[in-house]
Amino acid sequence: MKNWSLWAAFLVLLGAVGHAADTTLTVLPRPPAAPANPHYPGNREPLLASPLVKLPVGAVKPRGWLRKQLERMADGFIGHLDELSEFLRPEGNAWLDPNGDGDKSSWEELPYWLKGFGDLGYLLDDPRxxxxxxRWIEPAFASQREDGYFGSSSK
Structure with missing residues (x-):
């Protein structure tokens, strides 16, 4: 019986190896861009089609170790940077002013942090x-001027 099991395992392994020999691998210089992705908007003509389109926030629900890592980020530095950084104080911040007036020292750090912070909140469905x-995004959009510009003023 033991001999039979060994032979059966050997034949299965031999079949798998023989089947793998029929497999052809091809390395491409870049992902194919055509046809265009019908599910998500990409580049419009005359621009070239983009082979890798960024998925909308929330299209993927994190689970397992990835969700745990995102929860750690939310509980750590990234999730509480607004409590730590002087650049993310609402008092006198130009991003919260309807005219874009105020402290200009935070004009760059805040949007970079906010992009990842907001995405983190929506990925985790975290109300806080x-x-x-x-609180930061809505006043910035509400500050849109007639020329389309919004946010802090460069004056």
Whole structure:
């Protein structure tokens, strides 16, 4: 019986190896861009089609170790940077002013942090982070001027 099991395992392994020999691998210089992705908007003509389109936030729900890592980020430095950084103080911040006036020292750090912070909130469906992100995003959009520009003023 033991001999039979060994032979059966050997034949299965031999079949798998023989089948693998029929497999052809091809290395491409870049992912194919055609046809265009019908599910998500990409580049429009005359621009070339993009082979890798960024998925909308929330299209993927993190699970397992990735969710745990995102939860650690939310509980750590990234999730509480607004409590730590002087650049993310709402008082006198130009991003919260309807005319874009105020302290210009935070004009660059805040949007970079906010992009990742807001995405983190929506990925985790975290009400605290979403509420804090919206506190910054909504006034910035409300400050849009007639020429289309919004946010802090460069004057």
């Amino acid at each position: 982070i979403i509420k804090e992100a919206r």
